[in-house]
Amino acid sequence: DVYKRQALGEAIINALLDLATHDRPRFLQVCDWHHDAIKGMAARHPQFGAAILAYLPFETHQGNLTLPDFLARQPTGANGKKSLYFFTHEADANQFYVLCRARGLLAINAGRSFDEILLRRYADAYPAEIELKVLDRLEDQSFYEALEREEQEAYSALERAVDRALAAQDIAVETRVRRFQPAELSAVLLAGQRISAFDDLGQALEKPFLLEGLTELAGEVRDRLRRQPLTFFLNAEHPLIQRLRDLAQPAALRYRPLLAGLYYGALLNARHRLTPATARHFHTDLQALLGDYLTLSLKCQTEDSPDDQKDGS
Template structure:
C-alpha cells in the first residue's frame, strides 16, 4: 500500500517555459479508501478473514507449482490478536516493497493484467485473488497489520517483517532466518475495539467454516486455550462411496447440515469443461416463482457467495445448488458472479442437467415424479411451454382445474371432444357450475402458463379441439323460458333491467341447471373494459372525458341471467312493489358478483350493503316490527 504522500518528477521542459509540464503521481488517502471498501465494496467487515484465507491459499498454490508435494496447511490463531499462518511461497524484501506497499498491485499479475511470478506458469490460473486489495480489508477490523514472511525457494534468505498502519505508514526490517523457522507467511492483526466482534474466537471459527469449508488445504483454528477446530472437509461429491445409495445419503446429510432441510431429491452437477462440480437439491416444499433460491458458489474451494440466483434460469426456482468452480469470474468485491459468456454457458448447461433429471424420472422413478409435480407443478409448466419432449413426458401428470375437478388434460380430453379454456380465473368461476351441469368441458386458463399449455394439447393429442371460452357458448346451452312465464315476469324484469342497467349489465330469464343457482353473471374481458371506460368517463371532465367517450365500443354488455327454475327467483318475479323489486334485483346481482369471486369495486360493495339493509328492513316491517329509532337507541342507559 502506498504512503499518503507522493513524490513528483519534473518534465523535460524547462520550468520557465510557458509550455512546461510537471508530472505528479496520485496520492492515496488510505483511511478514505478503507472506508470505501467497508461501506461500498464489501458487504460486511467479516470479509477480512476471507481475504486472509485467500492470500494463504494462493501462496500455497504458488509454492506447490514450484515444489510439488510441499506442506500445505493454514492455521488461524485467536486471542488478544488474530493471526493466519500459511506454508506458502513466502515474500522477500523486494516482494514486500512491490506488493504489500502498493495498492492494487497483486503478485498474481503484472501491471498490464497478466499473471506474474517466475516459475509459476502452471499456477497462474489457480490463484483466487487477482485485484491486489485483499490485505486492505483487514484495516476494516484492525489499525495495525504485521506480516512476517520467509521465501521458500531461498533457504538462505532472511525473514522480513512488514508492519502497516491504517494511516498509510509502514515499516520494514529484515530478521534472522530463525525468526521464521519454516518458510511461509504469518499475518497478525491487532483488532480494533469498535469491530472486535468480528475477531472473537467463536466468530472466527464460524467465519472460517463459512468461507473455507471446501478449501483443499487443511484449515485449522486454534483457540485462546490451545483448542483446535478443523473447519474444512472434502465435499460429498468428491468422496468415494461404497454404493450409489451411500453417496445419495451423504449428499442428503450434507444438505441437512448446510440448508436445514431434507431434499426431495439430489441432482449431481459435473461440468468438466467449466471446472464445475456440485449438487442441486430439489426443495421439498412449494415456493413462489418470484422467490429465486440463493445458490452457494465456491471458487476453487473458497466461498464466493451464498446468494447467486443468476447461476440457474428463472424456471429452476425449485432447486438450491452448492457448486465449486474454477472458471466463473468474481466481481471485484468477490461477493457475486461476473455476468459474461462463461456464466451464460454454465447456466445453460446446468439447466440442461436439471431438465434431463426431470425427464428421466418418468422412466426411472414415476412415484418421485408424481411427488415432484404435486409440489412444483408450476415450475414444470413453465418449462414445458417451450420444451415439446418434456411436455409429452409430463402432460399425463400435470393437474389442471376443470369443470370435472382437478384432473390431468389427458383424462379430461377423454371425456370432452372440445375443450373450452377461460381467459381468467374470474371467468372460469362465473361459468363453471353452469357449464358442468350442461356437460361443457371448461379448463381454468387463468393460472400462470395453463392457457398456453392447453392450447398446445392438439399438437400432442390429435383429434382434440381447444378453443377459448365465449360466454355466448354458455348462453346457448341455457333454455329459454315459456312465453307465458316471460310475460308474467315482464313487470319485474323491466324494473330489474332499469336497476342493473346502471351497471352496464342486461337482465335475462332462462332455465338452467343446477336449480340451486339463482343467478349467473356472464361477463367477458371486452365488457369489463367497456365498463371501466364508462366509469372513468363519468368521473372525468373536459378533454379526458371526450377522449374516453370517443372510445366507446359496441361490445355486448354483461348479462345477469336469472334462473327461472330456482324457487327464490320464481318468488321474486311476483314482486310488484317497485322498491322491493329494486332491492331484490340488487340482492340477486350482488350474489352473482360474489359467486364470480372477483374483487368488488366500491360501488358494488355499496350495492350489496344497500340490498342487505333493504331486505332486512322489509322483513322487519312485514313482521310488524318497527325499525329502531336512532335517537332512542342511543339514549343513556340503553343497552345494546
C-alpha cells in the same frame, strides 16, 4: 458458460420427464411447489412443452388432472369431439364448477399463470379430437336454454326492471332469462365477446416491455371495459325468479333491493367482477334487507313463543 447453461437446462428437463413417468406423486408435488416455473418453461420452450404437457396437472372440481385424464372423463359431443371447457379467473370457480357438475361435465380452472396458453396449445395439437370452449363468454344453448316466445315475453318486464335497478347503481348489465341447471342457481354472470376483447387488450397494453406512453391507453381501455355491460342470465327454473316474474310491477322501487340482490348473489360465485363500489352497495342493501326482515318478523309475531324465549335465554 453457454454450454454449461444448456447442459444444466437439459438435465433439469430430463429430470422432470423422468419424475413424470416414474414418480408421479413426487412430480405432482414439484408442479404444485413450482407451478409458474414449470408451466412457464413448457409455455416458452415448445420442445419441452410438447414432451411434458400431457403430464402436467390442471385444476378441476374432481381434483388435479392431466389433460389425457381430463378428456378420458369428458363425454364425447355430437360432433365426435371432446369439449375442453375452461374458465380464466380462479375466483369464478363456484359458478362454473356448479354449472358443469349439473351437466356431468368437467371444466378446468385456468386462472393461474400459463394455464390458458398451454390449454390452447394442446387443443391446437389435436384439432380433430378436441374442441376448446371458454366458459367465461360461452352463451351456448346447451348450457343456457332460450325460452319459447310466450314464456320469454312473460319475463320481459322483469328483465327490464333488473336492468334499471342495477343501472341506478352504475352497474351495466344485459339481463336475459334462460333455463339452466342446477335449478337452485338463480343467476350467472358472463362476459360477452366485446368485454373479452377489451379485457385482452387491456392486459396486453400493461406488459412492462411496451412504451411508457401506452400506460395511459391501458387505463382508458380499463375504463371502457368497466362501462361495457355484462351478460346477466336469470334462471327460469329457480322459484324466486318465477315469483318475481309474477309481480304486477317488478320495476317498483320497493323491489329494487331484491333485484339487485340477484346480481350480488351471482357476484359471490363470480368474484373477480366484484368491485369496491359494488361491495359497498351490497353491504348497504343487505343491512336494509335485514332491517326489513326484522320489522316484518316483529309485525307477524306480537309476542315471543316459548321456543323463542328458550333460544334467547
